Amino acid sequence: MTTETIALPADWRDFLALTKPRVMTLVVFTGLCGMLAAPVAIHPVIGFTAILCIALGAGAAGALNQWYEADIDAQMKRTRGRPLPAGRMSRDSALHFGVGLAVFSVLLMGLATNLLAAGILAVSILFYVFVYTIWLKPRTPQNIVIGGAAGAFPPLIGWAAVTGDVAALPLLLFALVFLWTPPHFWALALFVKTDYANAGIPMLPVVAGERATRTQIGLYTIPMAVAAIAPWPLGLTGAVYGWVAVVATAWFALLAARITFRTTGADDRMRPEKRLFAYSIAYLFILFGAVVVDRWLA
Amino acid sequence: MTPDEQRLAVQRRNARALALLLGVLVVLIFALAIAKIGMGWGK
Numbered sequence: 001m002t003t004e005t006i007a008l009p010a011d012w013r014d015f016l017a018l019t020k021p022r023v024m025t026l027v028v029f030t031g032l033c034g035m036l037a038a039p040v041a042i043h044p045v046i047g048f049t050a051i052l053c054i055a056l057g058a059g060a061a062g063a064l065n066q067w068y069e070a071d072i073d074a075q076m077k078r079t080r081g082r083p084l085p086a087g088r089m090s091r092d093s094a095l096h097f098g099v100g101l102a103v104f105s106v107l108l109m110g111l112a113t114n115l116l117a118a119g120i121l122a123v124s125i126l127f128y129v130f131v132y133t134i135w136l137k138p139r140t141p142q143n144i145v146i147g148g149a150a151g152a153f154p155p156l157i158g159w160a161a162v163t164g165d166v167a168a169l170p171l172l173l174f175a176l177v178f179l180w181t182p183p184h185f186w187a188l189a190l191f192v193k194t195d196y197a198n199a200g201i202p203m204l205p206v207v208a209g210e211r212a213t214r215t216q217i218g219l220y221t222i223p224m225a226v227a228a229i230a231p232w233p234l235g236l237t238g239a240v241y242g243w244v245a246v247v248a249t250a251w252f253a254l255l256a257a258r259i260t261f262r263t264t265g266a267d268d269r270m271r272p273e274k275r276l277f278a279y280s281i282a283y284l285f286i287l288f289g290a291v292v293v294d295r296w297l298a
Numbered sequence: 299m300t301p302d303e304q305r306l307a308v309q310r311r312n313a314r315a316l317a318l319l320l321g322v323l324v325v326l327i328f329a330l331a332i333a334k335i336g337m338g339w340g341k
Contacts, residue, residue, distance in 0.1 A: 008301075009308050012315035045333040049326060112330055 010089035017083055018066055018094055019059030019101075026284060027058040027154045030177065033288035034158030034170050037295050042162045049112040050161035054154050056105035057121045061128040061150070063098030067091055068133050075199040078192055109161070117161040124153035141204040148181025149174075155288070169236040172227060173291070177284065179224035183217045183256055184280040190214075190259075191270035191277075210264065217276075218260030225249045228287060241287075241294035248286045255279055 031054040035047060042050070066073065066084055074085035083089040102125050110118035132147030152174045159170035189196060189203040190213060196203040205213040228249045232242030255276040262272060299307070 008305055009312065011308055012312050043333045043337060045326075045329045049330055052326070 008088075010083060010093055014083035014088050015063075015097055018063040018089070018097060020062035020066075021059075023062060024055055024058045026281065027151065028055050029285060030173070030288050031055075031154035031158040033292050034155030034173060035162050036158075036292045037155075037169060037173075038159050038162035040162055046112050047162075050109060050117065050158065053105045053109035053112065053121060054157055056101055057109070057125050058154075060098050060100075060102035060105060061125045063094055063101060064125075064129045065133045067094040067098055068129070069137075070094075072199045072201065076192075076195040078195055109157075113161040114164045116164055116166075117157050120153055120157045120160055124150055124157070127153075137201065139202065141202050141207040143202070144185040145182050148178050148185075151181060152177035168234065169231060169291075172231050172234075172236065173288070175227040176224065176287065179220060179227050180280065180284060182220040183224065183252075184277065186213050186217050186220075187259065187273050187277040187280065190273045214260050214262065217256055221253055221256040225253060231291070237291060237294045238298050240297055241290045244290035244294075245287055248283055248290075252276075252279065252283050 028051060032051055035042065035050065066082055069079075070084035070091055073079035073082050079085065084091060084094055102122075106118050106122045106125070109121050128147070128150035132143065132150050136143040136147050155173040155177070156166055156170045160166055186204055189205050190210065193203070193205040193210075197206045204216060208216075229242070229245045231237040232239070232245060255272065258272050259276055264270070
């Protein structure tokens with residue numbers, strides 16, 4: 001008698017996991033803030049639909065990323081429990097789900113708001129999948145520098161959904177997320193370097209070494225700080241945002257400087273690197289929240 | 299639980315989740331249409 005294993009169909013929770021819900025939180029928040037920072041109001045139902053579309057678009061990009069990287073995910077401790085490498089879902093299911101979600105989110109965005117918002121949403125999904133995941137990530141340590149643009153689109157989409165246009169403030173918010181991505185990701189890459197090396201992903205610490213990565217974190221923090229504070233002197237936001245940005249960015253710079261000038265031994269637990277990674281997430285929430293509060297108080 | 303029963307349980311859970319999702323979607327589309335009509339869409 002043979003003990004044949006019958007494969008179970010994927011559970012709905014696996015499809016949910018495919019959308020990377022934790023990443024989606026930040027994407028939805030920055031998109032919502034872009035929407036609330038716009039100078040005109042939006043009908044609540046249309047606003048809700050636009051945010052839903054941003055979330056679904058991000059979910060689609062996450063699903064397609066996991067579809068393409070299933071083999072790599074299987075080699076990394078951090079990702080081997082995901083539905084595809086764990087064998088709980090077929091690759092075809094993930095592909096169909098991702099493509100379906102992408103098409104649906106862009107169409108619904110176009111119907112609910114306008115073609116510009118739908119267009120930027122489509123570009124952001126395509127950019128994340130084709131430019132970042134398929135082209136850059138396996139080839140160059142600059143992957144997240146250029147690929148960071150994919151995660152920077154949501155405030156632009158939120159703003160465009162309300163106004164049908166783009167302006168200086170959402171463009172600066174785009175620049176902020178774009179320039180924030182390298183120090184954020186490289187802080188993570190420093191403490192999961194072995195994982196990336198085992199999977200053959202040319203992240204900066206793997207290719208150029210720890211010392212160069214630490215220097216790059218310090219260097220990228222400078223233009224990021226400029227983009228974070230610039231809306232205040234340019235008159236795009238008020239003093240509330242300005243002071244929050246100055247204090248929060250100073251703290252970011254302090255944590256980044258500690259990493260930049262640090263040398264580690266073999267058994268280092270990478271606590272400052274983990275602290276910068278965790279703070280960098282809170283930092284974006286604080287700054288985008290401040291943009292909205294500043295707008296409401298103006 | 300036999301493998302067939304397990305498969306059935308997963309399928310039932312998925313069907314319930316899908317039904318809920320479609321229900322929410324229908325409500326959303328209705329709400330969206332009403333909002334658009336209220337804003338003078340199509341005039």
